[in-house]
Amino acid sequence: MTTGKIKKQLTTTMIYFFLVLIAITCIYPILWIIMASLNPGTSLFGTTLIPDQLSTIHYVTLFTEHNFGLWYRNTLNIAFWTMITSVVLVIPTAYVLSQFRFKGRKTTMMTMLVLQMFPGFMSMIAIFLLLLQLRLLDTHLGLILVYSGGAIPFGSWLVKGYFDGLPRSLSEAAKLDGAGNMTVFTRIMLPLSTPIITFVALSNFIAPWMDFILARLVLRSEERKTLAIGLFEMVTGHMHTEFTMFAAGSVMVAVPITILFIILQKFVVQGLAEGASKI
Amino acid sequence: MNQHSTKSSVLSVLYSGLGQIYNGQYVKGVLFALLHTLFIFLMLPSVSGSLLGLFTLGDTPQKIVSGKVVHGDHSIFMMIYGIVAFLVLLVFLAFYIFNIIDAKKTGKMRDHGNPITDFRTSIKNILEKGFPYVLLSPAVLFTIFLTVTPLLFGILIAFTNYSAPHHLPPRSLVDWVGFRNFIDLIEMPFLRGTFLGVALWTFIWAIVATVTTFFGGLIVAVIINRHGIKLKRFWRTIYVLPWAMPGFISILIMRNMFNAQFGPINQYLEFIGLSAIPWFAEVGWARVTAIIVNLWMGFPYFMAMMSGVIAGISKELYEAADIDGANPRQQFWKITVPLVLYMTAPLLIMGFAFNFNNFALIYLLSGGGPAVPGYFYAGGTDILISWIFKLTLEQGQFHLASTVSIIIFIFIACISIYNFRNTRSFKEEGMIQ
Numbered sequence: 104m105t106t107g108k109i110k111k112q113l114t115t116t117m118i119y120f121f122l123v124l125i126a127i128t129c130i131y132p133i134l135w136i137i138m139a140s141l142n143p144g145t146s147l148f149g150t151t152l153i154p155d156q157l158s159t160i161h162y163v164t165l166f167t168e169h170n171f172g173l174w175y176r177n178t179l180n181i182a183f184w185t186m187i188t189s190v191v192l193v194i195p196t197a198y199v200l201s202q203f204r205f206k207g208r209k210t211t212m213m214t215m216l217v218l219q220m221f222p223g224f225m226s227m228i229a230i231f232l233l234l235l236q237l238r239l240l241d242t243h244l245g246l247i248l249v250y251s252g253g254a255i256p257f258g259s260w261l262v263k264g265y266f267d268g269l270p271r272s273l274s275e276a277a278k279l280d281g282a283g284n285m286t287v288f289t290r291i292m293l294p295l296s297t298p299i300i301t302f303v304a305l306s307n308f309i310a311p312w313m314d315f316i317l318a319r320l321v322l323r324s325e326e327r328k329t330l331a332i333g334l335f336e337m338v339t340g341h342m343h344t345e346f347t348m349f350a351a352g353s354v355m356v357a358v359p360i361t362i363l364f365i366i367l368q369k370f371v372v373q374g375l376a377e378g379a380s381k382i
Numbered sequence: 383m384n385q386h387s388t389k390s391s392v393l394s395v396l397y398s399g400l401g402q403i404y405n406g407q408y409v410k411g412v413l414f415a416l417l418h419t420l421f422i423f424l425m426l427p428s429v430s431g432s433l434l435g436l437f438t439l440g441d442t443p444q445k446i447v448s449g450k451v452v453h454g455d456h457s458i459f460m461m462i463y464g465i466v467a468f469l470v471l472l473v474f475l476a477f478y479i480f481n482i483i484d485a486k487k488t489g490k491m492r493d494h495g496n497p498i499t500d501f502r503t504s505i506k507n508i509l510e511k512g513f514p515y516v517l518l519s520p521a522v523l524f525t526i527f528l529t530v531t532p533l534l535f536g537i538l539i540a541f542t543n544y545s546a547p548h549h550l551p552p553r554s555l556v557d558w559v560g561f562r563n564f565i566d567l568i569e570m571p572f573l574r575g576t577f578l579g580v581a582l583w584t585f586i587w588a589i590v591a592t593v594t595t596f597f598g599g600l601i602v603a604v605i606i607n608r609h610g611i612k613l614k615r616f617w618r619t620i621y622v623l624p625w626a627m628p629g630f631i632s633i634l635i636m637r638n639m640f641n642a643q644f645g646p647i648n649q650y651l652e653f654i655g656l657s658a659i660p661w662f663a664e665v666g667w668a669r670v671t672a673i674i675v676n677l678w679m680g681f682p683y684f685m686a687m688m689s690g691v692i693a694g695i696s697k698e699l700y701e702a703a704d705i706d707g708a709n710p711r712q713q714f715w716k717i718t719v720p721l722v723l724y725m726t727a728p729l730l731i732m733g734f735a736f737n738f739n740n741f742a743l744i745y746l747l748s749g750g751g752p753a754v755p756g757y758f759y760a761g762g763t764d765i766l767i768s769w770i771f772k773l774t775l776e777q778g779q780f781h782l783a784s785t786v787s788i789i790i791f792i793f794i795a796c797i798s799i800y801n802f803r804n805t806r807s808f809k810e811e812g813m814i815q
Contacts, residue, residue: 118605125602126620128678133623135646136635147644196521203514211518217795218529226532228539228780232462233531252528255521284513313628316741316771331630335746338634346638353631364626365619 133357140350147346161351169333170325171352178312178329181243181250186308188251189258193303196255197262198292202274212260219256227320234321241323249317250310258303265299266292305363312360330356387489394485398478401485405492409501414481421474429467436464439542443555457556458544465534469526539784540564546778563785576758576769577786583669584765588738591676596730598677599684604718606685607692618689625682633746636675662748665762672763676743684729691725692718731801735794739767766790 139147143158165171199205200212230249231240239245273295274287282290293300311318315331322328334356337349386405394401399414440455488498499507509516540563543549544556567573606617624632639645640661648658661671695718703713723730744750750764750772759777760769766786773783 115610118608118611121605122611122617126617129620129623129682132632132635132639132678133627135639147638147641192521192524195517199514199517205514208514211522213799215525216798218525218533226529226536228774229462229532229535230528232458232535233527236459236462248524249528252524255525256529259521284510288517309628313630313742315630334634335630338638349634353635357627357631360628361623361626365622 136350136353139347140354142347142350145345145347161348162355165348165351165355169348169352170328171333171355173326174328174330174333175355177243177327178331181246181329182308182311184243184247185250185254185311186304188247189254189307190300190304192251192255193258193262194293194296194300195288196259198266198288200259201263201266202271202292212263215256215259219260227317230317231320240321241327243322243327246311246318246321249321250307250314253317254303254307254310258307262296262299262303265296269295309360309364312356386492387486390489391482391486394482398481401482401489405485405488406498407488407501407504410504417477418481425470425474429471432460432463432467433471435460436468439557440555444553453552455555456551457542458551461538461542461556462531462535465531465538468534469531536784536787539780540788542781544780545782549781550778559781563781567782567785572756572758573782575756576760579754579757580760580764580766580769583763584738584767587669587672587765588734588740590673591680591737591740592730592733594673594677595680596684596726596733598681599686600688600719600722602681603685603688603692603722604714607689618686621685622682624679625686629679630742630746632679633675633743636678637747640671640675663752665752665754668748668752668763672744672747675747676737676740679743680733684726684733687726687729688722691722695721728801731797735798735801738765738794739790740765741767741771744768745771 138154140161141157141159142154143156143160200208234240234245234249237245239248269292273291277287277291312330315329315335318329318332322332330352334349334352337345337352390401390404392401393404394414397415398418399411399416402408402411402414405411435455438460439457440460442454444454445452491498541558541560542556543559543562548554549556567577602621605611606614606621611617639647642648642658642660642663645661648661652658660667662668699717700713703717708716744763744765745768748761748763750761750768752762754760754762757764759772759779764772767790770783770786770790773779773786
């Protein structure tokens with residue numbers, strides 16, 4: 104072997120070593136939490152990566168001692184309707200901003216841009232008071248409205264970037280053939296924009312699983328809680344006494360969301376890349 | 383010559399719809415007049431009352447008369463009502479002005495001898511020409527109600543003394559104080575110290591957190607995309623995991639992994655003979671911990687974005703460079719890095735803006751702690767946004783929280799507007815038309 108070849112092999116080995124090292128860093132915390140959830144003990148202290156015995160007790164007690172099933176249903180419900188509402192609000196807005204030239208268009212766009220930059224809970228007290236006045240406090244509807252409203256500015260900008268990339272000749276040709284605005288929108292633009300619709304839908308579906316600040320502000324009662332609030336209270340409320348229970352809950356939440364995310368990851372990256380390279 | 387247009391607009395100024403009726407558009411005219419009447423009789427009384435309330439913020443404090451609570455004015459509700467009334471008034475004014483313009487337009491058509499449009503055609507016109515506005519209106523209504531109103535409220539709070547313990551409705555009234563809070567933030571030593579300290583750390587945090595994840599992602603993406611690396615998809619899928627996990631769960635897991643007493647990281651450190659590290663107990667270490675955790679959570683995002691960009695770089699570029707005798711290192715620095723930077727620069731700035739307000743990471747990981755002597759309700763890892771959160775929800779210092787929010791907003795807004803103005807879509811706007 105020549106020195107060049109040896110050097111090359113050494114580099115390759117180094118690279119694989121590096122890749123494995125990063126892979127371990129990525130996987131270890133996940134593995135650890137899965138093992139923790141299978142530990143028979145309850146506290147962080149007794150948790151080891153390879154426990155003496157495995158037990159599924161925490162997965163059972165999640166449902167018997169906590170309202171885990173109920174939290175799950177609540178979150179699913181909120182996530183679903185947030186997804187629907189925000190898609191219905193975002194897509195037409197973005198379409199109009201992208202394809203039409205009308206008075207106030209630039210102002211609308213700049214306003215949207217500026218609005219999404221305000222620190223979210225600068226408006227929290229006011230949202231709280233408004234929902235209180237409308238008797239929407241501690242209801243899922245209130246939370247869904249807040250989420251969907253918050254999704255409009257950023258989502259519109261992102262989707263507008265996507266629509267900008269669609270050829271205008273298509274819609275112009277259709278209009279020459281006598282198609283109205285609504286027809287062009289539903290028959291031509293919507294089918295072409297499945298990727299970005301998927302992206303907006305997915306990201307708004309996932310958001311309620313992650314958020315606990317707004318959820319905590321709006322939802323008060325035990326039976327309306329979402330998963331994020333429930334899990335957060337498990338590790339911060341007491342002295343880590345429910346750590347393994349939290350681990351089990353985390354696994355139950357993270358597994359479906361992570362799988363969903365990885366399956367649609369390509370979509371997400373495409374959507375982000377296309378939107379981002381244009382905005 | 384202009385008599386119809388002048389007459390109809392004057393009539394519409396007097397009362398909405400009159401001009402339209404004069405022009406012979408009876409249905410439209412009656413509809414407009416009806417809207418105007420509805421506003422005057424149903425809404426005007428409460429609107430004007432609420433606007434007055436916005437001005438005074440109430441003058442009757444709550445009293446206790448012979449053991450019973452007599453409710454006074456609730457300044458904060460009055461403020462919210464005032465803002466809503468203000469927006470309602472704006473909507474009405476917009477309608478009113480539209481009505482005048484419309485009457486004038488139709489009048490002009492008559493002046494020129496053109497036939498006036500009947501009601502059905504008007505509706506059709508609205509649907510076609512006003513199509514953008516029709517589609518926009520739900521989003522605009524949502525935004526006005528759920529974003530603009532709360533924000534106006536948030537901004538106004540900064541100019542009041544709304545705070546615990548002395549100015550907290552319904553027990554007591556809130557008053558306008560002008561720029562007092564902004565001045566206090568600069569002049570009061572304990573406030574200034576906290577504000578400057580927290581702001582400085584926020585900047586360092588936002589810059590370091592963004593740069594580490596950006597270059598972490600870049601390095602990994604470049605390595606995975608090298609010639610001859612096998613199982614590219616396998617590696618990529620593994621590395622995406624931290625990004626794919628729900629963020630708050632990752633952070634809470636990390637909070638436990640770095641637990642100084644029982645966490646596995648310190649246990650391993652002790653196992654190999656090193657001393658345990660106070661991950662959250664010392665300010666310096668707590669900040670390092672936050673950066674490490676952020677790197678773990680954040681690099682996959684940039685890796686995924688950059689992988690696409692790198693895979694998309696034309697092979698011919700590298701072949702040409704090969705022919706010109708450039709070695710791999712030169713190819714990396716002269717081709718890959720500039721192209722990736724060019725394509726992802728907006729993401730870098732967005733990342734900065736995101737980290738600047740990365741509340742969840744700080745609050746869930748360390749709760750802002752450890753305590754720093756002399757800080758006003760803030761800890762060593764608190765960034766401005768988490769400080770605001772504590773001021774608002776934990777301490778009831780709404781006036782200060784709003785003041786700091788406004789400062790953050792101005793800063794972030796400048797960056798983002800600069801960023802967007804410099805990106806392609808805004809520049810190319812003109813070309814699409």
